[in-house]
Amino acid sequence: MDGAGLLACYERMAVIRRTEKAAHDLFLQGLVKGTTHLAAGQEAIAVGASAALRPDDYVFATYRGHHHALARGATPEECLAELMSRATGLCKAKGGSMHLTKAATGMLGSYAIVGSHLPMAVGAAWSARLRGTEQLAVAFFGDGATNIGAFHESLNLAAVWKLPVLFVCENNLYMEYTPIADVTAVPRPAADRAPAHGIPGEVVDGNDVVAVEEAVGRLARRARAGDGPAVLEAETYRHFGHSRADPATYRPAEEVERWLKHDPLDLARGRLAERGVGEETVAEADERARAVVERAVEAAKAAPPPDPREALTDVWADGGAAWRT
């Protein structure tokens, strides 16, 4: 990744970090209802992978999916408007934080049943193969998803059909509130299981956007060439708790401190310096990110609520919800 590419990635990560912070603040102000599962700290995976993908590749994410939606073309304004139940929200305020979707840019959804979207990515890859498009499908999921049946069924089916799909595990060490190691028999919950299904399993520093971009790029080329699926386990850490209800007091202080020092934005700044990108240029990117998110917050706040009649639309393809004559 050259300096310009890395700077663009950095700016995207900064936008995501600030959007997550805004979501957190708006929740505390009572402007975001329900819950949020923030991905602050995990930005490098979404942004690094996105930099390695084609614009027409398919992405499936989890309830912790703000960063993927933002990395794959959703604007902070659309996302924040969705969280704030506005008509201008990404999903017309019918989805909310856990279901951010932008189908037009290949962001095919965020799914809140753990692991449920892995088979969907397999199917999208199968569809791409049938249509001869050389598109890739990527499923991002957490470490907790590696213990559900759909994970194993998906890896097997993708392997046996040799499909162009990547399974990218964001291993943030905790399955909700429980350390993944307490409930999983292997140290690398995703990568260690891949060989059992006959596919490669790799581990990458998920906080290093350059390393993620390289790993996803390499595995994507392999998959597009017809060599089949792969598992990439990206080690990372969430800055917030599992969800808004979770202060994450179960995490040892030294662990938190160690990971906060391994921040994806700091790492990217270091790599920008290595590439000779000046501090002033980085500061300008930070300023642009700040301004974009600030404007997004104001625009989302000013947007109208949805028309109540929208509650009875969009069940069926004709736009309606009628179930009887």
Place this chain on the structure above:
Amino acid sequence: MADVITYRDAVAEGIAREMRRDTSVVCLGEDIGVAGGVFKTTTGLHEEFGPERVWDTPISEQAIVGAAMGAAMTGMRPVVEIMFSDFLACCWDYLANEIPKVRYMTGGQVTVPLVVRTANGGGLGFGAQHSQATENWTLTVPGLKIAAPATPADVIGMLAAAIRSDDPVVFFEHKGLLATKGPPPPPDHLVELGRAAVVREGGDVTLVALASMVPLALRAADVLAGEGIDAEVVDLRCLVPLDAATVLDSLRKTSRLLTVEENPYQGGWGATVVSIVADEGFGLLDAPVRRVAGECVPLPFADVLEEQVIPTVDKVVTEVRRLAAY
């Protein structure tokens, strides 16, 4: 085409017709390829369309239906086979949480045009985990269309509508009907989803039935005709969309209603039909509404036991006599 076609062969014929007219239609499921399906309902598809369009899968119901969903979201029209309808429970997350909700929760961005076919119902001595009538499970889920044909011609016509539908359809093929025969429908035969059929006209009582309960209701109607009771039989064909208008129209003639359903009484589709009638057609009734339904037990193995718990001609006849005498 022959003078008659079996329900079993109609399934393969219905799928083949759609695969010929639309290359985005693909099939997947356990043993559906070279083996032609455990019920031989996909015989010939693998030979005609090849392994690129007719895919044998592992026994992985979550991956099968989940993958079909992903394919449907990205330009294909998958036709999935879940071997026995009891096994829908193995992929219930996809049928209850993923497929039917995704259009709504994305604000209409995503379309899922797929068909999940499955062999439904009892009467063949398959035991408790291969015999259940599960159409009422799907009826509880907003966002699924539910088809359950009773004749070979309807199998073909409703498969055409289901496969062309941009909405997800669960398509129940009744095991007890697979060997039944009927006239083959003409080319391009299409039965719009949500159109019930009055399959026997009568003026005294309306029997509303679905799938294998339709021929059963017709046999009961024949017995009743011998006693001077003239039953009208409505084949509902679909539970969603539900053709309540045809039921209410029939009641305008007969003023007496009996639903005949194989699923258990509690939570069965008959309750939905009856509640609509109570709500919108109470003034049409000259007698209480009645339901013949399955007992609230798992399906037993022995014929003599199974007969006890699923509807029979005798049970229907007995209830209609009561209604007619009211």
